[in-house]
Amino acid sequence: MSDPNRRAAVSHLGSKRAQRKKASVTRVVRGTEFPLRAAPTPQGQTPLPANVGSNYNTDWARRFPARVARRVARDTVARALVRYYAQPTIKGVDRLSELDGPAVFAANHQSHADTAVIITSIPEPWCNRLVVGAAADYFFGNRATSAISALFVGAIPIERTALNRRTIDKAVTLLRSGWSLVIYPEGGRSRDGWGQQFRPGAAFLAKQAGVPVVPVHIRGTFDILRKGRAWPRRARSVINFGRPLDFGEDENNRRFTRRLQAAVEGLADETATGNWFAARRRLHSADSPGIEGPSASAWRRRWALTEPPPTDGGPDSPAVAKRRWPYV
Structure with missing residues (x-):
């Protein structure tokens, strides 16, 4: 191999080594960022405002x-x-x-x-x-x-x-x-x-x-x-x-x-x-x-809320003609 070709190959190999070293350093730095700084927001997600x-x-x-x-x-x-x-x-x-x-x-x-x-x-x-x-x-x-x-x-x-x-x-x-x-x-x-x-x-x-x-x-x-x-x-x-x-x-x-x-x-x-x-x-x-x-329709549930309860608090109150929720 001639000297010019050899020099070009060595230069290309050195460039690749430098790129790999730079990438390795970048990975190490990024790996140490998370505990010290906030994690990056995933793509497609918007970060929550700082004071909301x-x-x-x-x-x-x-x-x-x-x-x-x-x-x-x-x-x-x-x-x-x-x-x-x-x-x-x-x-x-x-x-x-x-x-x-x-x-x-x-x-x-x-x-x-x-x-x-x-x-x-x-x-x-x-x-x-x-x-x-x-x-x-x-x-x-x-x-x-x-x-x-x-x-x-x-x-x-x-x-x-x-x-x-x-x-x-x-x-x-x-x-x-x-x-x-x-x-x-x-x-x-x-x-x-x-x-x-x-x-x-x-x-x-x-x-x-x-x-x-x-x-x-x-x-x-x-x-x-x-x-x-x-x-x-x-x-x-x-x-x-x-x-x-x-x-x-x-x-x-x-x-x-x-x-x-x-x-x-x-x-x-x-x-x-x-x-x-x-x-x-x-x-x-x-x-x-x-x-x-009660498990009933909307009008029945609303009606149950508006009906007055028995006057003495019991299900068999004689003062009430018919049984009402929650005694139905």
Whole structure:
């Protein structure tokens, strides 16, 4: 082989070696980037904005100036609106006398009016250190609604459709540091006034933080601001607090969630019938009417909600001519 050809071959071989070395170095550098920097976004996916949705940072809303503004708004504007539109009757506050420290307040969810009713009904000291678990995709969709939700409601973003470690850690940290949490275990508002099956999120947060769960039942807010309605109308509401529930030694999240839902169903029975003793007996015998309502057509389910319950709380009340839900 002539010298020019040999020099060209050596040059080509050196170029290939240099390219392989460069590629190897690039792979090593890229391999060390992930723990130090955010992982690259997969092709075809758009990254979530830095301060929107579950990424929204609500720490500023728990500083002193924001807490003062929220308390003033709650005790003036919010209470006035709730008193006018919801005319609430608050029951079961005496059951909170056993509660010492923060708790998860777990309530059924009928409408957007629920949050205003519950944050103006929870007594001191819990109402002064209170956050509300709000749907990240709805209340934290943009920076304007995020700021309003965090400031005036005390909301923190909660993912409804997927597990998000950041939102879970934030809620648990707040509970451990003395903040109470309002959450709706159904995961969404009622479609027709009846409830939905509870999800284990509230149980999981309470167990991780080591705090009790207070079952809460809200009645009447569906008529105030039902799903799809843009403007509220006046209706009477009742909010009923139950005794705090603690995890049993051998109890997992699902079992606790079933017990929590049963407690809320017992409160619903108590509110509907007005008979505490009869409602407690049905709760202990696992015979409370379910909050999910009858398996029937839409008009029948709605009719069951509007019918008055038996006056003495029993299925054989002589004051009622025909049997009504939940005694049908």
